[in-house]
Amino acid sequence: MAKWDADDLFPLLESHSGRYRRNFIKQAVCELKFPTMLGLGVAQPPKAFVNGLRKKYPILEHAKELPLSPLDDTSSGHVHIVKSAKENWTITLRRDTVLVETQKYHSFSEMRARVLEVVEVVAPLIDSDFFTRIGLRYINQITTDGENPLSQWVSPGLVGMLEGQHFSGVNELAGRLRLQKSDGGILLQHGLKHKAITDDEATKVPDYVIDIDGYRQEVSLEHTGQALDIMRRQIFTMFRWTLGDRAKSYLGELED
Amino acid sequence: MFGISGSAGVTSPNSPIVSWVDIRPGSSSSLARETRKLGAPSRNRSPIQGYAASADSREVFPHETWVTGASLRLGLNTYGNQPERQSAPSQSSTFERHREVDRVASERVRLLAAKYAAGEVSKEVLARLAILDQRMLSLSPVVSLAQVTALEKVASDLESLRRQQQARKARSRV
Numbered sequence: 082m083a084k085w086d087a088d089d090l091f092p093l094l095e096s097h098s099g100r101y102r103r104n105f106i107k108q109a110v111c112e113l114k115f116p117t118m119l120g121l122g123v124a125q126p127p128k129a130f131v132n133g134l135r136k137k138y139p140i141l142e143h144a145k146e147l148p149l150s151p152l153d154d155t156s157s158g159h160v161h162i163v164k165s166a167k168e169n170w171t172i173t174l175r176r177d178t179v180l181v182e183t184q185k186y187h188s189f190s191e192m193r194a195r196v197l198e199v200v201e202v203v204a205p206l207i208d209s210d211f212f213t214r215i216g217l218r219y220i221n222q223i224t225t226d227g228e229n230p231l232s233q234w235v236s237p238g239l240v241g242m243l244e245g246q247h248f249s250g251v252n253e254l255a256g257r258l259r260l261q262k263s264d265g266g267i268l269l270q271h272g273l274k275h276k277a278i279t280d281d282e283a284t285k286v287p288d289y290v291i292d293i294d295g296y297r298q299e300v301s302l303e304h305t306g307q308a309l310d311i312m313r314r315q316i317f318t319m320f321r322w323t324l325g326d327r328a329k330s331y332l333g334e335l336e337d
Numbered sequence: 338m339f340g341i342s343g344s345a346g347v348t349s350p351n352s353p354i355v356s357w358v359d360i361r362p363g364s365s366s367s368l369a370r371e372t373r374k375l376g377a378p379s380r381n382r383s384p385i386q387g388y389a390a391s392a393d394s395r396e397v398f399p400h401e402t403w404v405t406g407a408s409l410r411l412g413l414n415t416y417g418n419q420p421e422r423q424s425a426p427s428q429s430s431t432f433e434r435h436r437e438v439d440r441v442a443s444e445r446v447r448l449l450a451a452k453y454a455a456g457e458v459s460k461e462v463l464a465r466l467a468i469l470d471q472r473m474l475s476l477s478p479v480v481s482l483a484q485v486t487a488l489e490k491v492a493s494d495l496e497s498l499r500r501q502q503q504a505r506k507a508r509s510r511v
Contacts, residue, residue, distance in 0.1 A: 110350040116465035119447055162351070173351045177461035182350050209468065213460050216348025220355050257357075268347060270357050290355055294348045 083304040087265030094318045102333035105221040110182035112216040115207040122158025122176035133202035138163035211301045217312045218294040227285035233327040235289045265297035445469040
């Protein structure tokens with residue numbers, strides 16, 4: 082059983098396998114970084130990559146990254162993108178990264194299965210038996226009803242400074258918490274997301290973004306699943322801590 | 338409570354739906370990766386009370402005042418130990434071995450050139466260079482076992498000749 086120092090950043094929920102009936106997830110992404118393979122940055126996508134994922138991801142796209150500076154050849158290269166039929170899932174292959182991302186997230190088990198399937202396909206291509214970094218990131222947008230105080234939707238631990246102060250013209254409220262060990266960590270970024278599209282809605286309680294990003298470094302391919310599992314437990318535990326009571330009610334009971 | 342400082346990167350989606358502007362000094366590299374931003378553009382609006390969207394609806398973060406220090410360093414020794422986990426090329430023909438040496442050398446040169454041109458490189462480039470270096474050593478070592486054996490034999494022969502010479506000198510004195 083693989084273990085990382087970063088696993089012990091904070092106590093985890095006992096019901097780690099639980100999930101809610103609904104979610105606030107706007108985007109979920111898993112990033113797998115590996116030692117750079119210049120050959121993957123050519124215009125022609127690897128046949129094994131396209132053929133191995135064709136069934137689930139029949140849409141093929143191509144892009145080219147431009148370097149940040151004229152001298153920087155390491156970031157330039159061609160990017161190969163395959164998408165599911167309804168374009169809900171996207172797999173991106175670069176010379177040092179493979180991304181699995183979605184804006185229609187349903188369950189961790191589905192995310193995990195897709196990531197492991199992609200790992201199986203790209204393993205022969207990357208000429209490495211380890212990932213330099215695995216990242217798992219969930220961007221949630223808590224949609225308030227616009228009426229009840231923000232502290233009922235988001236944990237007072239994050240927005241408590243607004244309570245009882247009768248502030249007006251609150252334009253920004255944000256924060257960042259990074260917990261880190263040598264082999265991994267977790268980053269919480271949170272902040273207001275204004276609903277305003279009309280003058281009437283300008284003063285309504287805004288939405289709130291909870292963006293949690295976990296990662297592990299130097300993970301062998303065979304331990305990818307375990308790394309995802311522990312990161313998901315940490316992210317879920319932290320996410321639950323960021324919620325107010327109304328948000329928890331909206332999400333429904335925890336299911337096993 | 339306060340742990341290791343330094344940048345550990347973020348998981349970067351292809352098309353991020355949120356942009357967090359990092360206002361820490363010397364952290365401009367993160368800005369280049371953000372593409373789209375959340376937030377509806379506000380119109381001319383004066384806040385009465387409660388919440389008010391501004392013309393600039395980006396999310397920003399407060400400055401981190403207690404996290405300082407060096408960035409995470411890549412230990413090449415870590416990656417140098419990795420290659421024994423890489424499967425060594427099988428004992429194929431000499432021709433294939435030479436071809437593999439050429440391929441590895443060529444990729445190594447390209448990465449080194451990119452590293453030189455860029456100045457700063459990613460951990461992924463350094464990791465690949467370490468893997469290629471180890472692979473080159475195993476495919477084409479600087480000194481082979483046969484060469485070491487030959488050198489040892491020469492040293493042994495020289496020692497033997499020296500002893501014989503000393504013995505002859507000692508006999509001639511007598």
